[in-house]
Amino acid sequence: MATEGVTGEIVKPHGPHGYSHDKESHLKRLRRIEGQLRGLQRMVEEDVYCIDILTQVSASTKGLQSFALQLLEEHLRHCVAAAAVGGGPEIDEKVAEATAAIARLLRT
Amino acid sequence: MATEGVTGEIVKPHGPHGYSHDKESHLKRLRRIEGQLRGLQRMVEEDVYCIDILTQVSASTKGLQSFALQLLEEHLRHCVAAAAVGGGPEIDEKVAEATAAIARLLRT
Amino acid sequence: MATEGVTGEIVKPHGPHGYSHDKESHLKRLRRIEGQLRGLQRMVEEDVYCIDILTQVSASTKGLQSFALQLLEEHLRHCVAAAAVGGGPEIDEKVAEATAAIARLLRT
Amino acid sequence: MATEGVTGEIVKPHGPHGYSHDKESHLKRLRRIEGQLRGLQRMVEEDVYCIDILTQVSASTKGLQSFALQLLEEHLRHCVAAAAVGGGPEIDEKVAEATAAIARLLRT
Structure with a gap:
């Protein structure tokens, strides 16, 4: 359940969360995408053809999307499911x- | 016009291309997204709440998408337009x- | 829980489901999008400018997306939550x- | 070139446009998607399982996306290319x- 932090901002519970058991593979994927971002910068610096740069952008976006889907699946399986089992209004907030x-x- | 490289692979013409005149702003945007990827890794390491990580993923994906749209606009305005003016079959390849x-x- | 139908195909449980309580508003939205599809056909028949047709396509796609998000929210709140409360392996299938x-x- | 209509609204040039030569296949695709919208309404009326409805939504969105891509390709090949060949500022508006x-x- 979210609580209020010292400065009044909403402090969401720090984990471990559903994704924590698979941290290393998430970090590995994010490091790879970070490397692709450096690659994109080199392509721009070296005046590589626009379409080849756009192809790399799609690959990086797809990597981010796969990471997001995995995190979402873990979130549904742990955080949302736990709120359902716990009963009460928290399930509505989680959903x-x-x-x-x-x-x-979907909008990006 | 694409030509064949020494090892037979298709070597697309190195620029400068449409985006070259605005390189510094493209590089600045890519560096910022690269920084966001490092931020995502810290969030995973620190067991930050899943939804907050997903919010950051959407921000990074949106940044990549804006970069892609700018590059695409320059590509249409320069490379595709030049092929049209040049006449001949190149416009079909470019389109x-x-x-x-x-x-x-669209698929990502 | 999914069961096997007479001809062996997987017969998913007919509802009512999470969305059933709000059927009329879902149907109203789908009828409007259906009308937009007829509108698109008229635009093509009348040689309307390409960009104006693409603008209408985005509006219709957005309508479909909103419908999908509402259905998804109801599915999480009812079907997935019920599977979590029920315990056992069904939550994994639902997630x-x-x-x-x-x-x-995301891919469309 | 867009011109001002009688009531001052921007009247974009009625075609024929790039897509006009392939009208029948565009209309056939739009009719099929319109039929899918009616199918979605039947699924909602018959309390079909949420996930099966979402699967159909993705199929319809994909159909709309393919139609949009075809129209866009024709627009680039004809309207944008013609503006480039024509010279002057119109290419910027078209791009x-x-x-x-x-x-x-991309946002839908």
């Missing part, structure tokens, strides 16, 4: 949060 | 390439 | 199904 | 319009 996150992913 | 790149962006 | 559906939505 | 249409498609 609304997850749906809003999915909507943001 | 097919651009449409395929847009399709890839 | 995997929902994630696969989200992945398909 | 800006096409990029904005692509951006809208």
